[in-house]
Amino acid sequence: MAVVRDLRVLLRFGNFRRLLAVRLLSQGADGVYQVALATYVVFSPEKPASPAAIASAMAVLLLPYSLVGPFAGVLLDRWRRRQVLLYGSLLRAFLATVTAVLMVSSVPEWLFYASALCVTAVNRFVLAGLSAALPRVVDADRLVMANSLSPTAGTLAATAGGGLAFLVRLVVSDSDTAVVLTGAGLYLCAGLASLRLARELLGPDPALVQPRLWAAVAGTARGLAAGIRHLVARPVAVRALAAMTLMRFCYGALTVMVLMLCRYAWSSETSGSDGAGDSVGAQGGLALLGLAVLMSGAGFFAAAVVTPYAAGRLGPGGWIAACAGAAAVLEPALGLPFAPAPMMAAAFVLGLTTQGAKIATDTLVQSSIDDGFRGRIFSVYDVLFNVAFVGAAGVAALMLPPDGRSVPLVITVAVIYAVIAAAMARFERQ
Secondary structure, eight states, X not given: OHHHHHHHHHTTSHHHHHHHHHHHHHHHHHHHHHHHHHHHHHHOTTSOOOHHHHHHHHHHHHHHHHHHHHHHHHHHTTSOHHHHHHHHHHHHHHHHHHHHHHHTSOOOHHHHHHHHHHHHHHHHHHHXXXXXXXXXXXOGGGHHHHHHHHHHHHHHHHHHHHHHHHHIIIIIOSOHHHHHHHHHHHHHHHHHHHTTSOTTTTOOOGGGSOSOHHHHHHHHHHHHHHHHHHHHTOHHHHHHHHHHHHHXXXXXXXXXXXXXXXXXXXXXXXXXXXXXXXXXXXXXXXXXXXXXXXXXXXXXXHHHHHHHHHHHHHOHHXXXXXXXXXHHHHXXXXXXXXXXXXXXXXXXXXXXXXXXXXXXXXXXXXXXXXXXXXXXXXXXXXXXXXXXXXXXXXXXXXXXXXXXXXXXXXXXXXXXXXXXXXHHHHXXXX
């Protein structure tokens, strides 16, 4: 398999192996921490979950990426990136421990969300630092390969971290606090792993740093505006980004629906009639949520394997149309029964189609945007990607009933997928 062969080539670089280990531990910890927050918000017996609470949690998890992301590079070009990885991981370990303490304390809820917000804000610097450091650990001929495989490996690590969180929650300790502390331990391991990299190895070169911080921040804002103007003049990239933003919106809305189904509809079906019924039902719903996460992750992996061939045959735009078309047909067919088995199949299908479309979108943006603007456009892409997910959670909060069974939401999402498929197919014919 080409992916395995490329990874084997990259692993010959010792510093790449060390940087990849930091990424895997860091994003694995992200998966643990994010699942812990989700289960605390959705499955906590002390308070009833609601779509609005889920939307608030998603905003805390994702909006820092959008607000901090475009400006993270300004500081990353001033601080030693190895130190960013080290101190960022140690800071996240400390903040995650604070989150665990707040979970078992009688404190205002905003303090809990503030601690989670701080962890995810630091994440943006660490992830951007990992990407910025790649050119320092591989040669130029293999940089594209490294840029392709490293984020994919990180996504799989985050999915595995989510699986570990469910395992700890269901097998080791029925406690969200224990799961958060597991994530804190992984953050600490990521920080320790970064010590295997030389202090100066990852850059930046001090001679290339701009002398004034605020001038660099203002220059970044002007650069983003110039990047948006450059993007608007490239309709191929605009169409791909619009399609991907809408598909991410659909994925986010369905994610909230599955969370509510697991919490109420499916957990009540698995509960018993004795005094332990609620506990048994919650455990059953949590197990189904874990399975949905794993099925979606399997779809992400399948997309990484299938997309190079499919996009080569259909073209990137054609593959986006095919992914959206498949989702338009299969999402209502599998989703409208509101039953666990077909919904798990839907999680796999939507993982495959969403990630497949994202890979194709990345390709179209990279190929149609001038090299000098790519970094800025991908910052805009990052903002669109996360804001769409949070916006979808907000819309779902308005449409979903308490048990999560919403025919209008399923149909609306199917219509959006169909519109995307028709529009992208039309553009491809033109």
